[in-house]
Amino acid sequence: MTSANPADDDDTFKILLATDIHLGYLEKDAIRGEDTFNTFNEIMSYAKQHQVDFVLLGGDLFHENKPSRKSLHCCMETLRRYCMGDQPISFQILSDQAVNFGHSKFPWVNYQDENLNISIPVFSVHGNHDDPTGADGLCALDVLSVAGPILLQKGSTHIALYGIGSIPDERLYRMFVGNQVCMLRPREEEGSWFNMFVIHQNRSKHGATNYIPEQFLDDFLDLVVWGHEHECRIEPERNEQQLFYVTQPGSSVVTSLSPGEAVPKHVGLLRVLHYVISVR
Numbered sequence: 148m149t150s151a152n153p154a155d156d157d158d159t160f161k162i163l164l165a166t167d168i169h170l171g172y173l174e175k176d177a178i179r180g181e182d183t184f185n186t187f188n189e190i191m192s193y194a195k196q197h198q199v200d201f202v203l204l205g206g207d208l209f210h211e212n213k214p215s216r217k218s219l220h221c222c223m224e225t226l227r228r229y230c231m232g233d234q235p236i237s238f239q240i241l242s243d244q245a246v247n248f249g250h251s252k253f254p255w256v257n258y259q260d261e262n263l264n265i266s267i268p269v270f271s272v273h274g275n276h277d278d279p280t281g282a283d284g285l286c287a288l289d290v291l292s293v294a295g296p297i298l299l300q301k302g303s304t305h306i307a308l309y310g311i312g313s314i315p316d317e318r319l320y321r322m323f324v325g326n327q328v329c330m331l332r333p334r335e336e337e338g339s340w341f342n343m344f345v346i347h348q349n350r351s352k353h354g355a356t357n358y359i360p361e362q363f364l365d366d367f368l369d370l371v372v373w374g375h376e377h378e379c380r381i382e383p384e385r386n387e388q389q390l391f392y393v394t395q396p397g398s399s400v401v402t403s404l405s406p407g408e409a410v411p412k413h414v415g416l417l418r419v420l421h422y423v424i425s426v427r
């Protein structure tokens with residue numbers, strides 16, 4: 148399928164944004180049991196149809212920490228159907244993958260693995276439903292402060308992709324207040340990067356310190372992709388204090404009876420074409 152959109156060029160990243168797919172939610176329900184699987188399938192079919200460069204997920208791909216065999220199977224089936232193939236990857240990773248993915252047994256992006264034929268990579272942080280348990284929670288944060296962003300390049304556009312896996316809100320709140328969260332920026336041409344941050348925490352205030360105020364996030368960011376909140380607010384909202392935008396895709400299926408879940412569900416198609424105007 149050829150894409151006719153003139154906005155799709157060799158310098159423009161095209162990214163599918165989705166979050167909180169909660170695979171396996173109500174999977175034993177006679178009526179809604181297939182919903183999460185069908186929805187994930189639909190989302191990934193958009194990725195293929197629109198020939199995106201990659202898919203970016205904001206956490207909670209699975210509903211359970213230990214997904215059922217069926218959930219895992221459906222997930223892999225869908226990934227295999229839509230993410231594998233001969234379509235070449237048209238962007239590069241500039242950051243040190245051994246650092247970015249040092250926690251993995253295969254510390255490099257899977258699409259560079261000669262035994263795998265990946266056409267649409269998927270990047271994600273973990274959510275609170277699919278978090279690494281126990282002491283590993285710390286690692287997620289360590290990765291952020293030690294590893295820095297994943298640096299991507301397509302043509303003339305550069306993206307610095309930051310992410311932090313879900314950790315308890317109060318704890319992260321304290322860490323921000325104590326200046327313990329540090330976001331490393333690439334040394335080279337600081338201003339040439341489009342800075343994206345993926346977070347999976349409470350955005351709305353559930354208690355004094357039971358959420359993460361947007362103001363805590365660094366103001367060098369350009370776009371924040373906010374997971375965990377299930378209401379779909381996909382249209383980027385500008386934070387006038389920090390001068391970044393926040394997009395909140397919301398969960399792809401309804402998992403609770405609340406007003407926020409009653410609004411229509413969407414995933415996002417993000418194009419990033421980053422011009423740098425250098426003033427000298």
Ligand SMILES: [Mn+2]
Pocket residue numbers: 167206207274275276347374375376
């Ligand atoms: Mn969540």
